[in-house]
Amino acid sequence: MKTYVPKDVEQNWIVVDAAGIPLGRLATVVASRIRGKHRPDFTPNLSTGDFVVVVNADKVALTGKKLDNKVYTRYTGYQGGLKTETARVALAKHPERVIEHAVFGMLPKGRLGRALHTHLKVYAGETHPHSAQKPTQLEIK
Template sequence: MNKTYIPTQKSKNTDRWYLIDAENQTLGRLSTNIAIILRGKNEITYTPYLENNAYIIIKNAELIQVTGQKKLQKTYKRHSGRPGGLKSETFSELQKRIPIRIIEKSVKGMLPKGSLGRKLFTKLKVYSGNTHPHTAQQPQQIYLV
């Protein structure tokens, strides 16, 4: 009979920081890799109901790419909660205004819904420029193909 794997306290204490450059990366492929790392599916000790201690820093979010005609056709909607409060804008408009939100929304949709997904989403740090304030954590650079 299979035994349930429960990680020890020693293995849960080590925080790992990863740095990913989003320049000229495709949005969907980048987002799936981020979601896999946040969930811990790249680790040998993956447990679906436990939080992973991986933090991800994304830089150059304004340089993310999409394929096809999505720059003009993909729409992002938000609602204020008031009657007639629906606002929508295209990918290119949102990329000019708030480029961080594109990656955040994409990754959040790939994480589990519920308290675990909300906890994992707080470990994602997205920055539109080339600099970030997490140099003290000595993040490991990840190159995605």
């Protein structure tokens, strides 16, 4: 018996409203949709998932004391160049990066993960430029 490999996979566009949804719950659902784990023809080594557009990223919820205790760090490349900022500051400056950071951490590392990064589009406000793709709305409870 030969191994089934899906060909010509139809990738849909999905819009997710992040207003009031906890960050972790949102990230797991979005990462699963990008990977394609909701499909019956899921293949772990192929990009069979959907394109996901997240709107209202600035209204995402962080539970507990995560707004002040969660710290995002980055290294500039220079000595003593470790920069940190709390989740409250990161949400105020660039809320898109907070959701991208959470979702990208749940995607595979390597060539496939870098290809899947292009399937996520995050916007701070209500509007997005992907209406021509006719995305469907996904409700997260």
